[in-house]
């Protein structure tokens with residue numbers, strides 16, 4: 012089912028819940044998802060637990076009699092933690108909790124959550140699926156008949172559907188999804204390796220790097236590592252800002268998944284709606300930079316990063 016935005020898609024999923032229900036969610040979730048949970052649905056009497064779901068024991072103790080839904084992102088945003096979708100979905104199925112994966116970062120090309128046991132997949136097609144940063148949209152996929160009927164009803168009753176021109180643009184973008192995803196990944200891996208060996212970089216997080224704590228699970232669960240990477244520049248806010256002002260090919264902007272490379276500062280931009288203390292607990296420090304690696308010539312991208320770091 013298609014919707015007018017990723018958030019309208021997420022809203023359609025949340026509409027299946029009722030006052031008194033409980034939701035378990037991964038702790039570093041997309042900022043807008045956190046906001047709709049915390050600022051919209053919490054007011055309606057739905058409660059949320061945000062947990063580090065890389066630790067499977069946490070979910071066992073967090074499931075309550077009123078828990079209805081598990082919300083996952085893998086890789087998470089911006090820490091790029093990998094969740095074991097099969098194991099988590101299995102635990103939930105036994106307790107009659109339905110599981111949802113926001114698969115925006117991977118696209119169906121690199122990860123197929125229904126095959127891993129999830130009940131519902133959502134995508135912001137604003138990102139990789141369209142791929143050209145000129146459409147806002149979302150899709151929802153499920154193999155559960157009962158949920159499908161509910162979603163279908165809300166899609167029609169609420170009416171947050173996409174316009175025909177947007178659908179046309181996304182259909183066109185999808186024709187190159189496989190080519191773009193391969194190139195995003197190829198460039199991201201080269202950039203991650205470059206940054207990891209740079210003296211002005213503290214740490215790089217990219218699921219395709221052997222140094223990533225969940226690298227093995229990433230290899231098992233995904234058929235590629237995607238185009239998103241995060242790194243910590245040596246220093247603090249000033250060093251991060253100075254660097255972001257110096258890049259020329261990368262555009263300083265939120266959003267992700269387009270053919271052009273974007274760069275941003277999570278603490279000030281995408282994750283500003285997350286309370287400071289929570290941000291610190293998650294590891295979103297002021298020296299963190301997030302890159303959505305585009306499909307440009309990789310040598311150009313690396314030399315731009317090199318001059319800006321210099």
Ligand SMILES: *Cc1c(COP(=O)(O)O)cnc(C)c1O
Pocket residue numbers: 016017018019041043044084088113115116135136137138147148149
């Ligand atoms: C952008 C994004 C969304 C929201 O999508 P919109 O199309 O901008 O409403 C949801 N989840 C993730 C992971 C995203 O990156």
